Amino acid sequence: MSETPELVVLLADDGTPIGTAEKATVHTEDTPLHQAFSCHVFDDAGRVLVTRRALSKKTWPGVWTNSFCGHPAPGEDLGEAITRRAERELGLAVSDVRVALPDFRYRAVDASGVVENEICPVYTARASGDPQPAADEVAEWAWVEPDALRSAVAATPFAYSPWIGWQLAVWQGAYSAES
Template sequence: MELVVLLDEAGQAVGTADKATVHHEQTPLHLAFSAYVFDADNRFLLTRRALTKRTWPGVWTNSCCGHPGPGEGMRDTVTRRLKDELGLEAETIDLVLPRFRYRAVMPDGTVENEMCPVYRVTVSADPRPDAAEVDDFEWVDWPPRRELSPWATRQIPELEALGADPRNWPSGTDAELPPAAC
């Protein structure tokens, strides 16, 4: 059983829940992350979620997402999920949007409700996706120009506000994360 960390409105941990059962019409606020992966040529890794995913199956989105387990550090989570989902080793992991939060509702009523810090990651290899996580991928110019997941649609304007070149986005500090993520 994979656990997610439940949060209060201040970002404090208030418990855990089984990831397999947490996403429904009344999804509680929980901790997650999003990663935007770039290569040496500053291309962005766009991924398409597997068709078997519980939330937003088959939707194009940012490179990688996930949930830290109880007591797991955010960078450790990013490292773990990059390896599990995409077979990638990060060269750098930089926090760029420490306090991103969103809520989105799928057509079937399933809700995503997350405090979701956003990371910029650099890699030097092509992904080897796990088909249970990622259906397809493309290396594209930044910013991507296609319909994307609700969280990516909201994150990308905030990332663009940091500057046109992702290599120059300022890094945040762990002290800026929600308390449960520190």
């Protein structure tokens, strides 16, 4: 029995869905615009979860980033995709999922030449307990104070994914679970 390939939703420049492609084949040196999401998970103490991408990741292996990212399946609600991906990637049940940056979009090229090209709304969520991440997704994780994260990204941007720096730079208001 073969596993069904994971699909991503391809988008026109205005964000209109125009088709799908297999996730395993879409991230190349000429990645088409597609739908994604990014999520920053907060704990009950107001700390944010940061993760270090697994060394086996195709793009930005080994860099620190937001809690998790992903792609909704065709027709899947973004809130449902976030809940699904939090469980798959981090072994966490999340609640209180809220959009923080609904219009976030970026294009970035990693050192290997692979492009990320996404319309990627940014969300916050809450979780209790520590993650039990999938080894193929996350190498390390830490709960950090939001101000400490901002300072670390500003001081050592090369150690972080480009999208977390851009997200923090445009975040309106305080970067916290209440955002």
